[in-house]
Amino acid sequence: MVTVDLRRRLKAPKVILEALGWTGEAAPTVLIAEIVELGHLRFWSRERVAGLLLEIESDLHGPSFEEAQDLRAHRDRYREVTLRPSDGRIQLSEALHAIVEPALEPCLLYAELGEGFIDLFSQRGRLSRLRKRTIGLSR
Numbered sequence: 001m002v003t004v005d006l007r008r009r010l011k012a013p014k015v016i017l018e019a020l021g022w023t024g025e026a027a028p029t030v031l032i033a034e035i036v037e038l039g040h041l042r043f044w045s046r047e048r049v050a051g052l053l054l055e056i057e058s059d060l061h062g063p064s065f066e067e068a069q070d071l072r073a074h075r076d077r078y079r080e081v082t083l084r085p086s087d088g089r090i091q092l093s094e095a096l097h098a099i100v101e102p103a104l105e106p107c108l109l110y111a112e113l114g115e116g117f118i119d120l121f122s123q124r125g126r127l128s129r130l131r132k133r134t135i136g137l138s139r
Contacts, residue, residue: 002120005106008092010120012043016113017088020045025085033081033092039101039125043081043090043118053078100125 004010017023022045032049034042060071083090092100100109101122110121121129 002109002111003106004092004097004100004102004109008094008097010090010092010109012083012088012090012118013111014088016111016118017083017085019113020116020118022083023085023088029083029085031081031083031090033079033096035077035079035096035099036119037125037128038099039122039128041096041099041120042114043083043120044116046080048116049078 002010002012012022014023022029030046032044032046032053034044036042057071057074060067060074062068079093079096081090081092081096100107100120101124107122110119110123110126112119112121
């Protein structure tokens with residue numbers, strides 16, 4: 001669990017940062033926050049995904065209105081955030097903060113280690129994933 005404070009900052013768990021190799025840097029590091037769905041953010045190393053994001057963006061450039069809409073949606077889905085490796089602090093923008101649906105100030109979120117990323121869930125986001133991804137005992 002992580003707490004998002006009144007200034008929209010959270011402190012990523014040290015064990016997750018260490019597993020990803022995101023510790024030890026003295027200077028702030030840029031991460032890419034992916035909006036997965038309402039209540040679910042995913043943080044990637046910019047170095048890991050920058051090339052793929054540029055490739056996708058270049059594929060979306062085109063003269064049609066639909067391509068322009070797709071490009072705007074792509075840019076809205078992926079946003080830069082700053083990680084301070086010295087203390088694990090990540091600053092969320094207002095838009096990203098709204099995605100995790102803060103019901104209370106400060107709010108608690110679930111943090112999980114993924115395959116090269118950090119998943120961050122609100123309670124609603126976590127329950128949504130459980131409904132989609134698990135098989136219940138009473139089928």
